[in-house]
Amino acid sequence: VCVDEVIERVLSGDRGLLPDAAAADMDEERVSQQAGRIRAFLKVQDGCDYACTFCRTTQVRGPSRSKSVAAIIDEAKRLVANGYPEVVLTGINLAQFAPPDGNLASLSEGLLRIDGLRRLRLASINPYGIDEDLVSVFPGDDRACPHFHIPLQSGDDSVLRVMARGYSREFYLSRVELIKRMIPQATFGADIIVGFPGESDAAFQNTLSLIKLVGFANLHLFRYSPRVGTIAADARDQVPEAVKRERAEQVERVYRRCQQDLLSSYIGKTVSVLLEEKTRDGWRGYTREYIDAHVHTSIAQVPGDEIAVRVTGVGEGFLLGDEK
Ligand code: SF4
Known part of the structure; x- marks a missing residue:
C-alpha cells in the first residue's frame, strides 16, 4: 500500500x-x-x-x-x-x-x-x-x-467539533470537577493547540477562560501546523502565523500566572519528593502531584529516595524546599 x-x-x-x-x-x-x-x-x-x-x-x-x-x-x-x-x-x-x-x-x-x-x-x-x-x-x-494530564486542544466547542475530538468543553470540565471532588489535591496538565483553522477570537477566548478555570500545573502548548494528509491541512480558513504567535504568547502568560498561583499555594506545606538528580546545592525531583521540586538537604541521599520536604518558596515553574 x-x-x-x-x-x-x-x-x-x-x-x-x-x-x-x-x-x-x-x-x-x-x-x-x-x-x-x-x-x-x-x-x-x-x-x-x-x-x-x-x-x-x-x-x-x-x-x-x-x-x-x-x-x-x-x-x-x-x-x-x-x-x-x-x-x-x-x-x-x-x-x-x-x-x-x-x-x-x-x-x-x-x-x-x-x-x-x-x-x-x-x-x-x-x-x-x-x-x-x-x-x-x-x-x-x-x-x-494525583496528577492528570488530560489533552484539551481547545476550550471552544466549535473548534473541538471541527477537530473531531469526541468531547465538549462541558464534558472536559466535568472530568476535571469529578477529579477535584474526589481528589482535592489533584493537579492537571494538558496539551493545547492555538491557531487551529477557523479558530476565531471568541473561540480562542474560550480556551483562555478554560485554562484559568482549571489552573493547570503544566501545559504543552502548540501553534497549529498542518500535517500533510490530514483534513485540517486542507482547510481554507487557516489562521495567520502572526495571530498564532500572539495567541501562543497570551496562553503562555495566562498559564504561567495560574501555575505560579498554584505553586505558591504549597508554601508552608509538606510534600513528598522522589529524588532524581543531584544539583549544585541539593536535589531535584518530583512531587506526587508531578511538580518539579528543588530541595536543600544536608543528609546524604541517592536517586530514588523519597523524602518529606517543607516548601519554602517557588521558582519559575518549580517549588523550593528543605528536607524536613
Ligand atoms: S486521532 Fe490522534 S490526536 Fe486524536 S485521539 Fe487519536 S492519537 Fe490522539
Missing part, C-alpha cells in the same frame, strides 16, 4: 491500514522505556480509533489495541524488581485501553498490590477515559499519583 493510498483510504473512513502492526499481539511487546533509574514508562495500549482532523496517528499506527492486565502486571513486577520505584502507564490513546481481562481501574488496583512499587502514574489520558471507577482508585492509596 503506498502512502497516498493509505491517506486516501483513511480520509474516506477506512481505518487500520497497517494489518501487521494492528494484529500484533501487544502481550508480546516489551516496549517500556526508562527515564534514568527512576521512572519506567510501561506501554499498555497502542493505536487509536479516533480520527482527529489534525492527526495522522490513526493512519500510521492502526486501530487501538491493548496489552492484557496479566501481561502488564508481569512486566511491572520485573521493572520494580529491577529497581524502578515509579511506573507510568502510557498509550497512544490510553482512554481506549480495553484489555480482555479488566480495565484501567482494575489494572491500577492490581499494580498497587505489587510490593516495592512506590509510585504509579497515568500518562496523558483523553477525557472520555476518565470515570468514577478509575478516579476512585487514587484517594485510597498514596502511591497512586
Whole structure:
C-alpha cells in the first residue's frame, strides 16, 4: 500500500491500514522505556480509533489495541524488581485501553498490590477515559499519583467539533470537577493547540477562560501546523502565523500566572519528593502531584529516595524546599 493510498483510504473512513502492526499481539511487546533509574514508562495500549482532523496517528499506527492486565502486571513486577520505584502507564490513546481481562481501574488496583512499587502514574489520558471507577482508585492509596494530564486542544466547542475530538468543553470540565471532588489535591496538565483553522477570537477566548478555570500545573502548548494528509491541512480558513504567535504568547502568560498561583499555594506545606538528580546545592525531583521540586538537604541521599520536604518558596515553574 503506498502512502497516498493509505491517506486516501483513511480520509474516506477506512481505518487500520497497517494489518501487521494492528494484529500484533501487544502481550508480546516489551516496549517500556526508562527515564534514568527512576521512572519506567510501561506501554499498555497502542493505536487509536479516533480520527482527529489534525492527526495522522490513526493512519500510521492502526486501530487501538491493548496489552492484557496479566501481561502488564508481569512486566511491572520485573521493572520494580529491577529497581524502578515509579511506573507510568502510557498509550497512544490510553482512554481506549480495553484489555480482555479488566480495565484501567482494575489494572491500577492490581499494580498497587505489587510490593516495592512506590509510585504509579497515568500518562496523558483523553477525557472520555476518565470515570468514577478509575478516579476512585487514587484517594485510597498514596502511591497512586494525583496528577492528570488530560489533552484539551481547545476550550471552544466549535473548534473541538471541527477537530473531531469526541468531547465538549462541558464534558472536559466535568472530568476535571469529578477529579477535584474526589481528589482535592489533584493537579492537571494538558496539551493545547492555538491557531487551529477557523479558530476565531471568541473561540480562542474560550480556551483562555478554560485554562484559568482549571489552573493547570503544566501545559504543552502548540501553534497549529498542518500535517500533510490530514483534513485540517486542507482547510481554507487557516489562521495567520502572526495571530498564532500572539495567541501562543497570551496562553503562555495566562498559564504561567495560574501555575505560579498554584505553586505558591504549597508554601508552608509538606510534600513528598522522589529524588532524581543531584544539583549544585541539593536535589531535584518530583512531587506526587508531578511538580518539579528543588530541595536543600544536608543528609546524604541517592536517586530514588523519597523524602518529606517543607516548601519554602517557588521558582519559575518549580517549588523550593528543605528536607524536613
Ligand atoms: S490526536 Fe490522539 S485521539 Fe486524536 S486521532 Fe490522534 S492519537 Fe487519536
